[in-house]
Amino acid sequence: MNKFSLLILLGTLCAAAQGGTIFLPGYPDRILVIDEATRTLLDKIPSEIGIPTAIGQSYDRKKIYVTSNDKNGIEVVDMASRKVLDHFVLNEEGHQHRIYGVAPDPQDKLLYTVVREVVKQADRYEIGKYKYGVIDLAQHKIVRTVDIPPEDQEGNNPYPGMNPFRVSPDGKYLYQFRDKVTILDSSNFHVVDKIDLAKPDFPDLEAIGIGTPFGTLVEQGAFVSLFNAEDPIVHRRFFGIARFDLNSREFQFTEVGPAPAGMMGMQVAPDRKTGYSVISNGEHGNRRCEFWAFDLTKNQRTMTSEFPCRPRFSFGISSDGKHLYLYGAGFEIEVWNAATLKLEQTIDLHNDVTMGGIIVVP
Amino acid sequence: MRHLRAVNQKARRMDDFVTSAREHVVGLQGPPPPPKMRVPLGCTLIFTPGWEVDSAGGAAGLCQPLERDIYDCYVDCYWPAQVPDHLNNATDWTSKCASATKDWRNLDLIFP
Numbered sequence: 505m506n507k508f509s510l511l512i513l514l515g516t517l518c519a520a521a522q523g524g525t526i527f528l529p530g531y532p533d534r535i536l537v538i539d540e541a542t543r544t545l546l547d548k549i550p551s552e553i554g555i556p557t558a559i560g561q562s563y564d565r566k567k568i569y570v571t572s573n574d575k576n577g578i579e580v581v582d583m584a585s586r587k588v589l590d591h592f593v594l595n596e597e598g599h600q601h602r603i604y605g606v607a608p609d610p611q612d613k614l615l616y617t618v619v620r621e622v623v624k625q626a627d628r629y630e631i632g633k634y635k636y637g638v639i640d641l642a643q644h645k646i647v648r649t650v651d652i653p654p655e656d657q658e659g660n661n662p663y664p665g666m667n668p669f670r671v672s673p674d675g676k677y678l679y680q681f682r683d684k685v686t687i688l689d690s691s692n693f694h695v696v697d698k699i700d701l702a703k704p705d706f707p708d709l710e711a712i713g714i715g716t717p718f719g720t721l722v723e724q725g726a727f728v729s730l731f732n733a734e735d736p737i738v739h740r741r742f743f744g745i746a747r748f749d750l751n752s753r754e755f756q757f758t759e760v761g762p763a764p765a766g767m768m769g770m771q772v773a774p775d776r777k778t779g780y781s782v783i784s785n786g787e788h789g790n791r792r793c794e795f796w797a798f799d800l801t802k803n804q805r806t807m808t809s810e811f812p813c814r815p816r817f818s819f820g821i822s823s824d825g826k827h828l829y830l831y832g833a834g835f836e837i838e839v840w841n842a843a844t845l846k847l848e849q850t851i852d853l854h855n856d857v858t859m860g861g862i863i864v865v866p
Numbered sequence: 867m868r869h870l871r872a873v874n875q876k877a878r879r880m881d882d883f884v885t886s887a888r889e890h891v892v893g894l895q896g897p898p899p900p901p902k903m904r905v906p907l908g909c910t911l912i913f914t915p916g917w918e919v920d921s922a923g924g925a926a927g928l929c930q931p932l933e934r935d936i937y938d939c940y941v942d943c944y945w946p947a948q949v950p951d952h953l954n955n956a957t958d959w960t961s962k963c964a965s966a967t968k969d970w971r972n973l974d975l976i977f978p
Contacts, residue, residue, distance in 0.1 A: 532960040574957045789926030815929050834934040835965045855964040856937050
């Protein structure tokens, strides 16, 4: 082996050792597997349940739960072998159970979700109200539904890629981070507590992309994100960083500054010291987007950089926290350097991705 | 409707409201309301796949090229007038086409 070949081999090994793996739901029926180091498409995992409209990690972080909304199916994919372990559909003849995202319990036996029944009658479809639902992965069916109170119906209006709940490590509580932080008892879906902080909004764009960093934080029983709040006197909107302890239901909120028109939530680097967000001001042709970087140890904004944003996209972070991903509404992933906030590369997947979220694993 | 005229207070108020809505004069105490286009938000009432306007009546808020928008409209908007309906009537519309921008010729023809 000559020196040139040796250098190439070493380079390849180093790159392979550094990179993680990205899982993205793609049209029309596949999960795309992308190598972070080489930034190439490694595999396409065929899906049996239709267009994958949401993906999420299992509680043990070894599997992926994929859901679709045409057949309302659920598929379990092993991340290591990239094989489909199980799949089933909830639809029956003339009867649909529309679901979007699911959240596993700590034993990975049950999936919590928001479900809406649609019954095909002779002359019309009867659309039911949203209900909380529990899916048993062994029985392949919905084993329990609970009515959602009228005041919480609108807040539970689902969208593709949404993750309806965060489950506490002891499995006792379900957290909903939406217009308010709502904490439910997982055994009966009764509201235990409500906290009046609004989740950051971003007009015309998808909500937060929940990636691995949130997953690792949830494993430690914590949830860190950006939230909006409003003071009760002059109704000034401001945003800040909130840290939730999912077990004790306690939270800390630190104000950072006035709230911009829209924010895309926060992606946290694995060192948990740095966070990134995308903010937007203006609408349509006048929209301006910026990356914002935060020092989470001091709760301060450290860096901003404007970038030309597409009308719709999702936002993610690499497994090592050194790159930011902009993806969705098309077949490309833009890779931005997290240290400089400059565009590094655009990956052409030759395959459109759905708005079902992203999973990045080391 | 010219043969109708307002005879009581409520009808006169309705008449005034309709008339004022047609006028371009606005009060000085507040900023004028932004002009609104008379188009459906984000979609069209004719069957032309991929053609749409944003909520301001323009195209600046749409994806470029417009094929980037087709699939997500198909899945989560299911505007049946604009693109085929994913949930009930055309679940296999995209089964032969992985990338709408590059392979849109492979999309199935749907006849409503």
